[in-house]
Amino acid sequence: MSALQPLSEADLMQAMRHADGELPASEVAEFEARIAREPLLAAEVAAQRRLAVMARNWSPRDAALEAWEARESSTLARVLRLVGIVVLCAGVVVLLGFMHFVLTSEYSRVPLWMAYVFEVALVGFVYLLWRAVRARLATRHLDPYRDLER
Amino acid sequence: MAEYIPSPPTTDFAPLMRAAQGGDRDAFGRLASQLEPRGRTFARAMVGSEEDAMELTQECLLRMWKARADWVEARGVLPWFHGILRNLCISLLRSKERVRAKDAFRPDQLDEEDVDWDYVDPELQPPEHLASDERARLFWAALGKLSTRDREILALRHFEELAYAELAQRLRIPEGTVMSRLFHARRRLREALPRELAEELRR
Known part of the structure; x- marks a missing residue:
């Protein structure tokens, strides 16, 4: 075939398979020799590859999000998350104890009744939070997606 | 523009699906987490909306879990997953009247899976x-x-x-x-x- 003869449909199909890495190994050497001789064929293979790169670059897959999800679902990430929650809970308990000590100590300038109001409000907040969590756990069996773990 | 290197073949999901069929929820969870991004990507291209794609993929995984007893290994996991998701996408598009059958569609004579839609x-x-x-x-x-x-x-x-x-x-x-x-x-x-x-x- 002459170097500038228009490509047949069979040539175009082979160019696509070559660009996709789907040409049988036995045909690759011969086809690459043709690419070296025929600029139109070489241009077609290059165009097919560019189209594939375009589609890959503009895919709905959000690479950053996928990488984040993969990191978060690893065992190490789960263990670290658990450690974080435990440390946070321990910190809240210590902080509450310290606050109680400071507010009710003889050196405190906050009136005692105000200290108790503050603590009761905080306990109320924790109680409401606990109720919300319990309600979620109690109704979990009604969640249509409960069997799916993402 | 970056050089194009075709991706390696995808993983075999059959062992996870077999375990799920035996009632292993963790195995299905792992399977779902691997299928979910693929499903979302495909559904996004089909229906054009991130929210719909996410809903349809979740619905598809839910149907897979419910129908896990019907799965046959010879059928493969991905074709099964894809078949359900594709039908869900087409159903959604049809319900919203966003597609019409290409050429002459005669529901009595054609298998819906063979129909192409505009x-x-x-x-x-x-x-x-x-x-x-x-x-x-x-x-x-x-x-x-x-x-x-x-x-x-x-x-x-x-x-x-x-x-x-x-x-x-x-x-x-x-x-x-x-x-x-x-x-x-x-x-x-x-x-x-x-x-x-x-x-x-x-x-």
């Missing part, structure tokens, strides 16, 4: 993370002009990066038909591309 609303927006990319917008607008069948095979090949053998298995068609369908879908996509992107391909 989109009524060809305007297709790029995914959110590409919203500010003008060239991505042009690419997605061109993709929006194609039929469901063309979009399906292009999404599976270019977004999920499946090999021809995987495409054949997934679409339940011979590899020769995959090549022909992919070839024509790509040609139509290239014809639908605006001049600036078409010129980029020729550079």
Whole structure:
């Protein structure tokens, strides 16, 4: 075939398979020799590859999000998350104890009744939070997606 | 533009599905977490909305879990997953009257899976993370002009990066038909591309 003869449909199909890495190994050497001789064929293979790169670059897959999800679902990430929650809970308990000590100590300038109001409000907040969590756990069996773990 | 290197073949999901069939929820959870991004990607290309894609993928996984006893290993996991998801996508598009049957569709004579559909609303927006990319917008607008069948095979090949053998298995068609369908879908996509992107391909 002459170097500038228009490509047949069979040539175009082979160019696509070559660009996709789907040409049988036995045909690759011969086809690459043709690419070296025929600029139109070489241009077609290059165009097919560019189209594939375009589609890959503009895919709905959000690479950053996928990488984040993969990191978060690893065992190490789960263990670290658990450690974080435990440390946070321990910190809240210590902080509450310290606050109680400071507010009710003889050196405190906050009136005692105000200290108790503050603590009761905080306990109320924790109680409401606990109720919300319990309600979620109690109704979990009604969640249509409960069997799916993402 | 970066060099194009085709992706390696995808993982075998059958062991996880077998375990799920035996009632192992963790195994199904792991399977679902691997299928979910693929499903979302495919459904996004088919229905054009992130929210719908996410809903449809979740619905598909839920149906798989409920029907896990009916799964047959010879059928493969991905083709089964894809078949359910594709039908969900088409059902949604039909319920919203966003597609019409290409050519003469006679429901009494044709298997619905063989029907090709034209989109009524060809305007297709790029995914959110590409919203500010003008060239991505042009690419997605061109993709929006194609039929469901063309979009399906292009999404599976270019977004999920499946090999021809995987495409054949997934679409339940011979590899020769995959090549022909992919070839024509790509040609139509290239014809639908605006001049600036078409010129980029020729550079």
